[in-house]
Amino acid sequence: MFSDQQLAFIDIETTGGRATVDRITEIAVVYTEAGQQQPQVFHTLLNPDTSIPPFIQALTGISNQMVEQAPYFNDEIADQLSAIFKERIFIAHNVRFDYGFIKAAFKRLGRTFNPQQLCTVKLSRQLYPEHKHHGLDKIIARHHIDMHNRHRAFADARAIYDFWQQLKHNFPADTLHHACKTIMQRPSLPAHLNNDALKNINDDYGVYLIYGDNDLPLYIGKSKQVKTRLLSHFGQDVHNSKEMSLSQQAKKIDVIPCSGELDALLTESAQIKQRQPILNRRLRRQKDLFSFQLSTNIHGYDTLNIVPMRHVQFNQQQRYYGLFHSKSDAQKAIKNTINNTDLCLQILGIEKGSSNRPCFRHQLHQCSGACINKITATTHNLKLALALQKIKLAAWPFNSYAYVKERQKYHIFHHWIYLGSASNSDELHTILSQPQGQLDRDVYQIIQQHKHQLQALNPAHVCPD
Incomplete structure (x- = not known):
C-alpha cells in the first residue's frame, strides 16, 4: 500500500482551460513528510502575466489585484515542486488538467516535469461505481468533507487529501492499492470517461464520435486504427489546447465501423455535416453548388458562365471549373485567378463592357486586348485553359454507374x-x-x-x- 509520504495532493487555479495558452494563478500542494503526522502545505498565488477573465475572477475569487505582486512561475517555484514530487505521486481531481498546466509551465522554463499521476475522479469511479457523478462538489457532499473557499487551490487540494483519508478508512489497504495501480497503469483516458470506454473498440477503420454532457458530439474523426487514434487524442492533451478541451469534456465515445479508408472518409464527412460538432472545422451542409461552365462565343473566344450544379452531367464535352457554395464565392475566386493573368474579364463575361471597345483593365495595361481583337481567340483560349487548369473538374469516365x-x-x-x-x-x-x-x-x-x-x-x- 502507498504510504502518505509517497503522495502529494495538488490543485491549481488558472486563467482558462488551455494549458499551452492560459496561465496558472494559484498552486497548492498538500503532502506529508517522513516522521510527521500533520500534512505540510506548499501554497502560492502566481502572477499570470495576463489579465484574469471576469468570469474566472467571479468563480475563484482571485482578482488581478491579488496577483499583481505575486511571483511569476519561476525556477524557484519549479525547484520546490520538483523536490515535492521527486518521489511522490502527483494526485489531483481530473489530474490531466493540473498536470498539463504544471508541465507547460516547466516547459516554458526549459525544464521537464514527469511524476507519476493518479486521478481521484477515476479513483472515485473505480471504488464507487454505483454513483453516476464524481465531480469534486459531489464527492465533498457525498463524503461530508469540510469545505471553505471552494475553487481556491488550497481548499480543493485539502478536500482531495481528506477524500483520500476517507478512502483509507473505508476500504482495505489491498483494495485501495489495487485500484490505484489499475488506474495508473491504464492509458491516459479522460477523467469522466468510463474505464472500459475503449475495451470493445477494434483497432481498425472507423469513425469515432466523442460526446460531452449531451447527445451532440464534441468531435468527430476517422482513422484506420480507431483505438490507437483515440489514445493519441487523450495522450496529447497536455501538449495541445484542443486535445485538452476534448479530454476535459469527454464523457462517452461511439464508433461507426468502416470497411476501409474511403468508407471512413465518406462517413466522417456525412456525420460532421449532420451533427456539426463544436470542435471540428465546420463542413457546410448540402446546398446548391455553382461552377463555371466554359462556352465559346460567336468570335471563337472562350467565355465563362456561372451555372448551378444540381443536374449537371460530367461528360467529356462539358467543361466545368471549380465548385462554389454561392455565385459570389465563384465571382471572387475567378477574379483572384484572372487578376494574376492578362486575360480580359470583359470577354470572359465577368465584367460588363461595350463590344469592340477596350476594357478597363486594358486601359491599365493589365489586359492583353482580346476585347479589341488584339490577340487571337486561339491565344486567349490557351491562356484561359492554363489559368483554370488547377480548378478544372474531372469528366465522369463512365457511361453509367x-x-x-x-x-x-x-x-x-x-x-x-x-x-x-x-x-x-x-x-x-x-x-x-x-x-x-x-x-x-x-x-x-x-x-x-x-x-x-x-x-x-x-x-x-x-x-x-
Missing part, C-alpha cells in the same frame, strides 16, 4: 455523386432505384483521391447474394 469495393462493401457513384453503399443485391437495388442526390464538394474531393479504384458497375456481377 461506378463503384469502389472495400472488403465486402460496394460504394456506388454516378457523375461524382455518392449514392450509398451496399453489401448485397437487395441493398444495391434499393440504392439504384432511389432518386439521385446532389453533388457534394467534399465528396467530390474525396472520390478524386480514390478515382483510380473506380470500376464500371454491372449490377449482375456486383453484390452477389
